[in-house]
Amino acid sequence: MGSFFASRRGLVIGLAIAVVLFFLSAFVVPEEEQAVVLRAGEPVGTVNTTTGDTNAGLYFRVPIIDQVRRVEKRLLDLEMNDEEVLSNDQQRLLVNAYARFRIVDPVRMVERAGSTDGVRAALEPILNSVLRQELGRRTFQAMLTAERGAALANVRANLDRQARQYGAEVIDVQIKRTDLPQGAPLESAFQRMETDREREARTIRAQGSRDARIIRAEADAESARIYAEAFGKDASFYDFYRAMQSYDATFAKENGNGAESSIILSPDNEYLRQFRGRR
Numbered sequence: 001m002g003s004f005f006a007s008r009r010g011l012v013i014g015l016a017i018a019v020v021l022f023f024l025s026a027f028v029v030p031e032e033e034q035a036v037v038l039r040a041g042e043p044v045g046t047v048n049t050t051t052g053d054t055n056a057g058l059y060f061r062v063p064i065i066d067q068v069r070r071v072e073k074r075l076l077d078l079e080m081n082d083e084e085v086l087s088n089d090q091q092r093l094l095v096n097a098y099a100r101f102r103i104v105d106p107v108r109m110v111e112r113a114g115s116t117d118g119v120r121a122a123l124e125p126i127l128n129s130v131l132r133q134e135l136g137r138r139t140f141q142a143m144l145t146a147e148r149g150a151a152l153a154n155v156r157a158n159l160d161r162q163a164r165q166y167g168a169e170v171i172d173v174q175i176k177r178t179d180l181p182q183g184a185p186l187e188s189a190f191q192r193m194e195t196d197r198e199r200e201a202r203t204i205r206a207q208g209s210r211d212a213r214i215i216r217a218e219a220d221a222e223s224a225r226i227y228a229e230a231f232g233k234d235a236s237f238y239d240f241y242r243a244m245q246s247y248d249a250t251f252a253k254e255n256g257n258g259a260e261s262s263i264i265l266s267p268d269n270e271y272l273r274q275f276r277g278r279r
Contacts, residue, residue, distance in 0.1 A: 034050070
């Protein structure tokens with residue numbers, strides 16, 4: 001009887017030890033995470049990485065000896081606070097930017113940065129430096145045009161090159177806000193922009209006036225050419241046509257001052273020859 005209870009107690013203890021060992025060795029990796037298994041501080045395996053053969057699920061490790069370092073698999077944000085940047089036209093700009101990245105090599109990340117927070121701490125000054133260099137090559141007005149996209153593409157490429165050494169890949173870099181500092185610099189920039197627009201408007205008006213004079217001169221020349229051709233083909237008709245225009249202007253009911261016109265001419269006056277049918 002005593003041996004029965006002893007064997008039963010040993011079975012219970014064995015099951016308890018097995019359960020404890022199971023919970024100590026088993027670990028679950030969800031879809032949004034990847035894991036690095038460390039043994040004595042050295043990586044010996046990975047789970048659910050972007051380039052690995054394993055997927056999310058239940059896995060086992062050697063209890064106590066192995067450690068599991070979990071790494072975020074989703075996109076991560078890198079925020080940059082307002083930083084003062086000097087543009088190519090010597091404008092001091094307050095730039096607020098952010099980058100999005102993900103961990104593509106968790107082993108390297110663990111070895112070089114330790115955690116995703118370590119990656120952020122390493123990339124933040126790099127983003128600041130790269131952004132300063134890139135914006136320093138461009139003017140403030142250029143950052144308000146399509147050239148801004150090219151500048152950010154260069155920033156992303158340079159930041160990604162630096163991020164690879166920490167096992168990260170930079171997906172995107174964007175500028176949330178680009179402002180001029182408050183006070184005299186901002187007012188001076190607005191005045192300079194207003195002066196530039198006024199100068200541009202004067203240039204456009206001068207070009208328009210020049211083009212109008214050219215078009216008017218060309219039209220007068222064309223008119224003179226047509227009149228000359230008409231006079232050369234039929235001088236009598238041309239003389240008659242010009243006389244009719246003169247009569248219309250001379251015998252109008254009102255002159256330019258709004259008063260009626262009165263003209264006294266003798267019947268044989270040369271000016272009235274077209275009324276007499278004399279050519």
